[in-house]
Amino acid sequence: xxxxxxxxxxxxxxxxxxxxxxxxxxxxxxxxxxxxxxxxxxxxxxxxxxxxxxxxxxxxxxxxxxxxxxxxxxxxxxxxxxxxxxxxxxxxxxxxxxxxxxxxxxxxxx
Amino acid sequence: xxxxxxxxxxxxxxxxxxxxxxxxxxxxxxxxxxxxxxxxxxxxxxxxxxxxxxxxxxxxxxxxxxxxxxxxxxxxxxxxxxxxxxxxxxxxxxxxxxxxxxxxxxxxxxxxx
Numbered sequence: 001x002x003x004x005x006x007x008x009x010x011x012x013x014x015x016x017x018x019x020x021x022x023x024x025x026x027x028x029x030x031x032x033x034x035x036x037x038x039x040x041x042x043x044x045x046x047x048x049x050x051x052x053x054x055x056x057x058x059x060x061x062x063x064x065x066x067x068x069x070x071x072x073x074x075x076x077x078x079x080x081x082x083x084x085x086x087x088x089x090x091x092x093x094x095x096x097x098x099x100x101x102x103x104x105x106x107x108x109x110x
Numbered sequence: 111x112x113x114x115x116x117x118x119x120x121x122x123x124x125x126x127x128x129x130x131x132x133x134x135x136x137x138x139x140x141x142x143x144x145x146x147x148x149x150x151x152x153x154x155x156x157x158x159x160x161x162x163x164x165x166x167x168x169x170x171x172x173x174x175x176x177x178x179x180x181x182x183x184x185x186x187x188x189x190x191x192x193x194x195x196x197x198x199x200x201x202x203x204x205x206x207x208x209x210x211x212x213x214x215x216x217x218x219x220x221x222x223x
Contacts, residue, residue: 001169006152032209032210034210036214042216043200043202044200045214046211046212046213049211089152089153091153096158096160096166097155097158097169098158098209099154
């Protein structure tokens with residue numbers, strides 16, 4: 001089955017700086033790569049996603065890049081704010097199944 | 111309001127006592143799925159359903175059952191719960207017949223003693 005690895009497990013950044021989270025996947029058939037944000041006591045919420053026919057996607061301060069050859073994808077958050085503090089999960093799907101990384105706890109220091 | 115609801119939100123039970131966690135969505139979504147979340151392991155998919163009467167195993171289906179008799183409901187059944195099923199459970203749904211742009215429920219915290 002699919003194996004998704006996510007790094008780092010924790011990330012502390014100064015407010016206003018950028019944060020980068022990296023993921024790798026094992027199944028070359030995977031074609032959908034979402035990123036979820038989970039706040040304490042809540043369910044995960046989709047923040048951005050990318051399909052395998054696209055190399056990069058941006059939505060305001062958030063961007064995702066995908067390298068299919070190397071089987072890795074990354075989340076970039078620019079100009080971090082205190083409300084960006086949360087746990088972030090990457091995931092990979094091959095149409096029906098969805099496999100998640102272990103998560104990254106992001107703390108934005110004021 | 112578009113949402114995924116789960117009940118109960120918290121449950122403490124004993125080994126072997128059958129239980130059902132309900133999941134309902136009001137968005138007419140085709141795809142629904144169950145996940146469990148454990149510290150350090152992220153979320154792992156238990157079962158998913160592409161549409162009514164169509165279900166399939168995820169990565170960790172052992173000890174669980176599901177059914178999809180109606181489009182809006184996707185209950186998770188633990189026929190003989192064991193302590194290793196103590197976890198935080200999430201139901202999710204999406205419009206398309208796959209896990210695209212999923213909406214997650216608020217979670218069910220299950221403790222099996």
